Amino acid sequence: MEKEFQMIWRAAVVYLRKAPKKDFVLHTKWVVRSMEMLLKKEGGERRVLMPAAILHDTGWADVPFELQMAVEGDPARKALVLHLKNAPPIARKILKGRGFTKQEIERIVEIILSHKFKNPRNLEKRLLIDADTLSDIFKEPFYADAKHYKKTPKALLEFRKQNRFYTKTAKDIFSREFLKRVKELD
Numbered sequence: 001m002e003k004e005f006q007m008i009w010r011a012a013v014v015y016l017r018k019a020p021k022k023d024f025v026l027h028t029k030w031v032v033r034s035m036e037m038l039l040k041k042e043g044g045e046r047r048v049l050m051p052a053a054i055l056h057d058t059g060w061a062d063v064p065f066e067l068q069m070a071v072e073g074d075p076a077r078k079a080l081v082l083h084l085k086n087a088p089p090i091a092r093k094i095l096k097g098r099g100f101t102k103q104e105i106e107r108i109v110e111i112i113l114s115h116k117f118k119n120p121r122n123l124e125k126r127l128l129i130d131a132d133t134l135s136d137i138f139k140e141p142f143y144a145d146a147k148h149y150k151k152t153p154k155a156l157l158e159f160r161k162q163n164r165f166y167t168k169t170a171k172d173i174f175s176r177e178f179l180k181r182v183k184e185l186d
Helices: 003-016 024-042 046-055 058-062 073-095 102-113 123-135 139-148 153-160 168-185
Strands: none
Touching: 003 024, 003 046, 003 058, 003 073, 024 046, 024 123, 024 139, 024 168, 046 073, 046 102, 046 123, 058 073, 073 102, 102 123, 123 168, 139 153, 139 168, 153 168
């Protein structure tokens, strides 16, 4: 990870560690890795997409504990909405004074805001959604999520099988990693 992104990473980790819903530091590490894989094949502006990947879940830091622990229904939906609402001020605070223009910062925020509840046409927004969704099938975050959500790996794999992607690259990587998880469970 380039130096400019490492500084953003260090600032983001402070917020990611505050959220008890899951291991957001581990999750975000894999979102960043997924984004790097997608950028190689799909293109996109690294300067805005890498910060968006790093900062996309920082808003969970300010979501009340009881909402974070909700797994379904209105409380879970409210938690998702709140994490999106809380992310822009955190992202702006972290990015300010780090060499990003106001326009770049707002573009990053717009990409972050699109990673849930949207069906965007914009490639950058689609790449963040794909990186976010893709990250949870890799071995380390997959088994961490199974433990955290108290699901068997088979049940979690069945759930992850429902994932949908925008890009061919994400679909291909997911299929490859999904098969690896299946073989591990056989």
